[in-house]
Structures are given as C-alpha cells and as structure tokens.
Amino acid sequence: MPLPKAFGQVFGFWLKDRPRGEFAFAQHPGDPPPTPQVARAYLRRLRQRAHLAKPITPHKLRHTYATNLLNAGAERVDIQALLGHVNLATTQIYTHVDQDRMAAVVNKL
Numbered sequence: 001m002p003l004p005k006a007f008g009q010v011f012g013f014w015l016k017d018r019p020r021g022e023f024a025f026a027q028h029p030g031d032p033p034p035t036p037q038v039a040r041a042y043l044r045r046l047r048q049r050a051h052l053a054k055p056i057t058p059h060k061l062r063h064t065y066a067t068n069l070l071n072a073g074a075e076r077v078d079i080q081a082l083l084g085h086v087n088l089a090t091t092q093i094y095t096h097v098d099q100d101r102m103a104a105v106v107n108k109l
Contacts, residue, residue: 002082036058039058040057040058043056043057043058043061044056062083063094065082065083066079066082066083066091066094067094069082070094070095071101076088076091076092076094076095079091079094
C-alpha cells in the first residue's frame with residue numbers, strides 16, 4: 001500500500017531509536033502478522049504512553065485514513081482499492097463524513 005512521503009520520514013525517525021535487531025511489525029521473521037486483538041492492545045499501550053484520553057482503534061485509523069484521502073480529493077474507486085474493499089458500496093460509508101462536514105460548514109452561514 002502506498003504511503004505518504006511524510007510517513008517515511010516520521011517512521012524513520014521512530015526506527016532510529018529502536019535497538020538494532022528489534023522488529024517493528026513482528027516478533028521474528030516469518031511470524032504471522034499480529035491479530036486484531038494484538039493490534040488493539042498495541043494501540044491502547046501507545047495511547048496510554050502518549051496520555052491520550054480518546055480511544056484509538058484500528059478501525060478508527062482506517063476510517064480516518066479513508067476520510068483524509070477523500071478530503072484530499074482521492075476518487076472513491078482509489079480509496080476502495082487502497083482499503084481492499086471488494087464492493088464500492090462498502091467504501092461509500094466514508095463519503096457521509098465528508099458530506100456531514102460540508103453541511104456543518106454551510107450551516108454556519
């Protein structure tokens with residue numbers, strides 16, 4: 001999956017302080033990817049270390065990513081491909097966020 005260039009800079013900055021030989025995404029080469037439960041627990045620990053009160057979940061991160069893509073002008077079909085949705089209707093749920101935001105802006109007039 002393509003990632004923004006800025007992510008590579010931030011990720012590189014994060015990696016530089018990690019001990020050599022420590023894996024970023026798995027315990028050992030060839031291990032299976034983390035389960036959803038492991039990912040949620042990892043995000044929970046990161047949130048606690050950052051002293052963030054608002055819960056963060058993998059689903060919220062996906063939703064935020066899709067919404068930001070849409071707000072940046074990405075086509076829904078591209079967002080569909082990036083998220084791995086088989087059906088475009090699944091991706092359509094992210095369009096409501098953008099429409100709600102636009103309605104809120106218009107209502108301020």
